[in-house]
Amino acid sequence: LVLSIHVFPDQVADFSGEVMVESERWILGETVSTKERLLRKNGYYIHKGDVAFQFINPVEKVGTPEEMNYLNMERFADISGKEILEPLDYDIESIRSPENPDGYERASATIVALAxxxxxDELAKTILSFEKMFNAKFQYPYTFLNDGTFSDNFKKGMQALSKAQMEFVTIPESLWQMPPHIDKKKAKQQMNKLSKSGxxxxxxxxxxxxxxxxSGNFYHVxxxxxxxxxxxxxxxxxFFTELKYDVFKYLQGTGKLYGFSISLYDNPLTVETLWPETMGFLNEGSNFQYVNKKGSFQWLTENQQLPGVNAKANGYSTCxxxxxFEIGDMNFFRGEAYSLWFQHLDTTNKFYYERWGDAPVHSIGLGLFADKSKIHWFRDIGYFHYPYYNCPKAENTRGCLPGQFSESLELQDRNCLQNWIDYSIDNLNKIY
Ligand code: GDP
Ligand code: MN
Structure with a gap:
């Protein structure tokens, strides 16, 4: 017997509402994990490994994937045509750059670079551009992280690029090294397989x-x-945008937990079972209670633009x-929900057997355990990491093409920002 329970996102939201069990409707009470109760009610037997608490995407099909992709691209281009400047949902004047950074009362924040x-040479170029666009005005301290030891040349060279404080840190082995119980042969086989897919x-x-x-350790250094x-x-x-406000104080003031710049689909081969393992976690004990009632469920499960990708990732859009690029509140990652979930993921060894990335792990964690309105698209910050851009049409942004996602037309369908805008932002005009 295959049992599947379809829970609509907004109903998951209060852990009550209608649930479909094999095409039958049931009213779900407080206790989904209530699994048992639900099953007894229905007289079903659940196989070991079956998942009772899961999300499905309730979006009605609008067109073929090609049509969806084209539509999303067009709508994204429309949005990108609007001139913007800074976020509108906070009093930006109150967090302007200081006249003199020396006496500035900073937020509890650091610029972090692993290298x-x-x-x-490459990082120095980043720092120079970052200083020019943001940090010369604020002088937030830098933390350089390395699994090895930074040379004196590295330290001296970096410190010459900024007046801000710098710390050069060797990461404790326990936070970096492959855990001893990983089967290296098995991991190697998988990495060879992946390398063939580029x-x-x-x-x-x-x-x-x-x-x-x-994924799970940088905030514990x-x-x-x-x-x-x-x-x-x-x-x-x-970085293409000259920022004139304190982005950390923006997060702090709005209570936002995380800010991003670019959102895209992943290669599903690297996250084949990340979603099922996550569902497994949510179905253990009462872990489902960690799910934020205002999570980004539709964005996580979207399957319209690249349905094949979602299928290979077993229900995760891979968006x-x-x-x-991340600006975030480490207290979120240090918190109970994310920590327990990460520990669960880590015990599967699939950071090595499947090659889970920190981007999908952060994103699923945020999508499930954070209120979606606390996740911020830094639309105003022009940014490029090969081969993708975020480029606002804004008077303080220079050097990129507004609305451009990638230089290559073939990569256009990797953009899933339109889905974020559709499913997770209430009213974009109120934010920018
Ligand atoms: P990609 O953008 O996914 O291709 O990954 P990158 O090569 O840019 O690596 C991501 C970040 O981690 C960069 O800041 C790298 O400098 C850094 N990095 C990657 N691998 C290592 C490593 O083995 N040791 C150290 N210390 N830094 C690393
Ligand atoms: Mn990189």
């Missing part, structure tokens, strides 16, 4: 270590613990916030 000594990997598993570190907010930057990225 190796050989990344110096997915980035490394023979020494350093890519896996890096993805797992960003001792030197990071003194901060609440972070802005992640990387080598080889560009994610691109994590090379």
């Amino acid at each position: 190796r000594n050989e990344d110096f 997915i980035k990997y490394s023979k020494d598993f350093s890519v896996n270590n890096m993805l797992r570190f960003f 001792p030197e990071m613990k003194k901060y609440r907010y972070y802005w992640r930057i990387e080598p080889k990225v560009s 994610h916030f691109w994590s090379n």
Whole structure:
């Protein structure tokens, strides 16, 4: 017997409402995980491994995937045609850059960059552009993280680029290294398979270590613990917008938990069972209670634009916030819901057997455990990481083409920002 329970997102919202069990309607009470009660009611037997608490996407089909993609592209172009400047949902005047950064009372925040000594040249370029566009005015401290040791040249060279404080940190091995119980042979086989599909990997598993570190550990680095907010930057990225307000104080003032710039589909081969494993977690004990009633369920389960991708990822749209740019509240990741879920994910070993990335992991965590109105599209920040852009039409943005998502037409259908706008933003005009 295959049992599937379809819970509509807004009804999941209060854990009550109508539920479909094999085409029969049942009213769901407080206790979905109430699994048992529900099953008894229906006289069904549930097989080991079956999932009782799950989300399905209730969106009506509007067209073929090609039509959906075209439609979304057109609508995104329309939106991008509007001139914007700064967020409208907060008193930006109250968080303007100070005349003099020396006496400025900063938020509890750091700019964080993971790098190796050989990344110096590329990271230096990022820092120079970042200083020019934002940090020279605010002087938020930098935290450089490395699984190895930063050389004196790296440290001296970096410090010469900014007046802001800098800390150079070697990540504790326990937060970085592959856990000892991983079967290296099995992991290697999977990475070889992925490499044939053009997915980035490394023979020494350093890519896996890096993805797992960003997924569940960067905010536990001792030197990071003194901060609440972070802005992640990387080598080889560009910033196009001259920012004149304090983005950390914007998050703090609005109570927002996370800000992103670009949102795109992932390669489902790297996250084949991330969604089912997550459903497994939600079905353990009373874990379903961690789900935020105002989560981004439709965005997570969307299957209109690239249905094949959703199918390969077993119900996850693979839409994610691109994590090379993140401005976030680490208290969210340090919190109970995200921590327990990450621990569950980690015990599956699939950061190594499947190559789960930190971007989909952060995104699913946020989509499930955060109120969607607390996730912010930094529409105003022009940004590029090969091969994708966020480029606003704004007077303080120069050097990119407004609305451009990618230089390559073939990659246009990877953009899923329109879905975020449709499903997770109440009224975009109130935010920008
Ligand atoms: P991609 O954008 O997904 O291709 O990944 P990147 O190569 O940009 O890596 C992401 C970030 O992690 C960058 O800031 C890199 O400098 C850094 N990084 C990646 N692998 C390692 C590693 O093994 N050690 C250290 N210290 N940094 C790494
Ligand atoms: Mn990168």
